[in-house]
Amino acid sequence: MTSLRDVYELRRAQMLLGLATRLEAHLHTVFDGCERIDRISVRAKSVDRFVAKAEKEIDGKRKYDDPLTQIQDQLGARIVTYYKSDVERLTTEVMKYFRHIESVQIVPDSESEFGYEGRHFILFIPRDIFDDEVKEDESITFFELQIKTLFQHAWSEAEHDLGYKPSTVLSRNQKRQLAFTAAQAWGADQVFDELYRQIDSAGAQQGIAPL
Amino acid sequence: MELDSIHSFLIHPGKHLEEPPEISGTAVAKAGGLYDMLRRVFDRAEEECPHDVAFSADSEGKQHNECRNAILAYLKKTDLPHGRALAKSLQAVTTNRSGLGLLFLMKGTHKGETKIVVSRFPADSGIFAQEMEKELTVEFLERIFMKNAASYKAAVYSGKSYEHDFWKGKAGDKQINSAESYIASYWIKDFLHSDFLTPGEEGTRRFASAVREAMNHSTDTKTKEEITAFCQLLPGLTGKVASAKGILDRFHVSDGTQQQIKSRFRRASLFEEGFQFVPDELAKFLAFTTVELSNGGLLTAATSNFDKVFTKETVDSSKEIVRFSTQGSIVDQRFKKVKT
Numbered sequence: 001m002t003s004l005r006d007v008y009e010l011r012r013a014q015m016l017l018g019l020a021t022r023l024e025a026h027l028h029t030v031f032d033g034c035e036r037i038d039r040i041s042v043r044a045k046s047v048d049r050f051v052a053k054a055e056k057e058i059d060g061k062r063k064y065d066d067p068l069t070q071i072q073d074q075l076g077a078r079i080v081t082y083y084k085s086d087v088e089r090l091t092t093e094v095m096k097y098f099r100h101i102e103s104v105q106i107v108p109d110s111e112s113e114f115g116y117e118g119r120h121f122i123l124f125i126p127r128d129i130f131d132d133e134v135k136e137d138e139s140i141t142f143f144e145l146q147i148k149t150l151f152q153h154a155w156s157e158a159e160h161d162l163g164y165k166p167s168t169v170l171s172r173n174q175k176r177q178l179a180f181t182a183a184q185a186w187g188a189d190q191v192f193d194e195l196y197r198q199i200d201s202a203g204a205q206q207g208i209a210p211l
Numbered sequence: 212m213e214l215d216s217i218h219s220f221l222i223h224p225g226k227h228l229e230e231p232p233e234i235s236g237t238a239v240a241k242a243g244g245l246y247d248m249l250r251r252v253f254d255r256a257e258e259e260c261p262h263d264v265a266f267s268a269d270s271e272g273k274q275h276n277e278c279r280n281a282i283l284a285y286l287k288k289t290d291l292p293h294g295r296a297l298a299k300s301l302q303a304v305t306t307n308r309s310g311l312g313l314l315f316l317m318k319g320t321h322k323g324e325t326k327i328v329v330s331r332f333p334a335d336s337g338i339f340a341q342e343m344e345k346e347l348t349v350e351f352l353e354r355i356f357m358k359n360a361a362s363y364k365a366a367v368y369s370g371k372s373y374e375h376d377f378w379k380g381k382a383g384d385k386q387i388n389s390a391e392s393y394i395a396s397y398w399i400k401d402f403l404h405s406d407f408l409t410p411g412e413e414g415t416r417r418f419a420s421a422v423r424e425a426m427n428h429s430t431d432t433k434t435k436e437e438i439t440a441f442c443q444l445l446p447g448l449t450g451k452v453a454s455a456k457g458i459l460d461r462f463h464v465s466d467g468t469q470q471q472i473k474s475r476f477r478r479a480s481l482f483e484e485g486f487q488f489v490p491d492e493l494a495k496f497l498a499f500t501t502v503e504l505s506n507g508g509l510l511t512a513a514t515s516n517f518d519k520v521f522t523k524e525t526v527d528s529s530k531e532i533v534r535f536s537t538q539g540s541i542v543d544q545r546f547k548k549v550k551t
């Protein structure tokens with residue numbers, strides 16, 4: 001019997017890797033000319049991460065009964081930009097060029113917590129990237145797009161690396177240290193955005209082109 | 212695909228009414244003339260619904276759509292009460308101007324795939340003529356429901372997984388290009404809580420990119436002139452729903468030029484996909500027109516204004532010699548480096 005791992009591995013090799021390359025090229029075309037984009041990247045979810053997600057349980061029950069269709073980030077795109085204002089600006093652009101079924105700002109649950117932040121979308125894969133070689137009818141429907149500032153991106157990458165090691169159970173102090181770095185990243189974003197707005201606004205008053 | 216069940220509901224206008232009229236509904240028998248007609252509607256729904264549409268996220272950006280939920284509830288339990296929930300949604304957005312309508316819900320299944328067609332036939336009036344053996348009787352009828360009327364609307368969705376599928380489908384709305392935008396949005400936006408799968412900006416960007424590519428790669432003067440000419444007229448399409456092919460047909464662009472533009476699309480079906488035209492997006496791609504003359508002259512002006520800035524006269528048609536003229540005060544002069 002073919003396992004979920006085998007099925008996904010085949011899908012990844014035969015469809016997702018090709019789609020990722022095409023989608024990345026498409027995103028570069030759409031956002032060409034947008035200022036302060038540090039990077040645009042698209043990845044096909046790794047087999048291990050897909051299987052781990054598929055096996056997630058809530059209250060002792062599997063979260064996904066059909067993970068191949070229910071997991072919507074098999075194709076994940078990320079745009080990293082400079083300032084928080086840029087995230088808002090790019091969000092508007094995403095809404096213009098892509099149809100979404102989800103658009104949420106992910107923030108910690110309470111105002112006294114610091115942790116993961118980012119703008120997440122679930123978007124229909126644009127029809128432009130399909131052709132006779134990669135057929136729309138045979139493809140997955142959605143991809144996930146994250147827009148983050150440089151600091152949000154840096155924090156989440158390091159936190160994911162440190163916090164999700166299979167053998168790691170973080171101590172209370174280690175969790176507080178991670179929260180502390182999140183607070184610093186949050187603070188840096190606040191200050192940079194404030195500086196950006198002040199300098200941009202002063203430039204506008206003097207008739208200087210925006211940053 | 213087998214057509215398993217049909218329910219029908221009479222929809223009176225109910226928008227802004229505190230107590231909208233009760234909705235009468237019935238199951239339609241799977242035999243007879245009405246069934247045969249609806250069977251054809253069901254079978255041909257994908258062809259009759261040319262627009263690819265997708266359900267929208269809710270106002271908080273979550274994966275939640277009232278109309279999709281109502282459709283899924285009806286698919287899971289296909290009966291009059293669940294159909295009536297959809298009918299109530301339609302009634303809640305139906306104005307007096309939209310008028311009385313008959314809603315049909317048609318569901319079919321085949322090999323694990325489920326398909327639903329939702330269609331609305333508007334009410335009209337007409338004359339019923341009955342020929343007896345020696346006499347003709349005529350009667351005025353007020354509630355005739357016309358499938359072929361200009362305001363017939365439909366939508367079709369299909370899929371295997373209720374959880375994952377049924378986010379996108381196809382819709383048909385003969386009034387979609389109506390100047391009265393509230394009528395055009397009645398079916399797709401207000402009732403279906405949906406929008407075009409390809410946003411207007413993306414459709415226009417794709418079209419403008421193909422036009423620019425065709426213009427810049429063509430070596431044929433006539434093709435370039437034809438492209439320049441119809442581009443001047445494009446801003447008049449603001450807000451209209453059309454496909455690239457529809458736009459080019461509308462301006463009687465020759466087959467040859469159409470082929471050159473079509474070849475710049477990644478695949479032919481995109482050339483025929485409808486989208487809402489957004490002129491600002493077009494301007495980004497076709498902002499300036501530059502004409503290069505055989506004597507080394509270069510003329511550049513905003514595309515929308517080029518023919519007003521430069522007057523063109525034919526000097527010798529056999530040699531395609533032309534003279535451009537313009538006048539104004541000099542506001543700037545620049546050097547440009549050679550492209551490497």
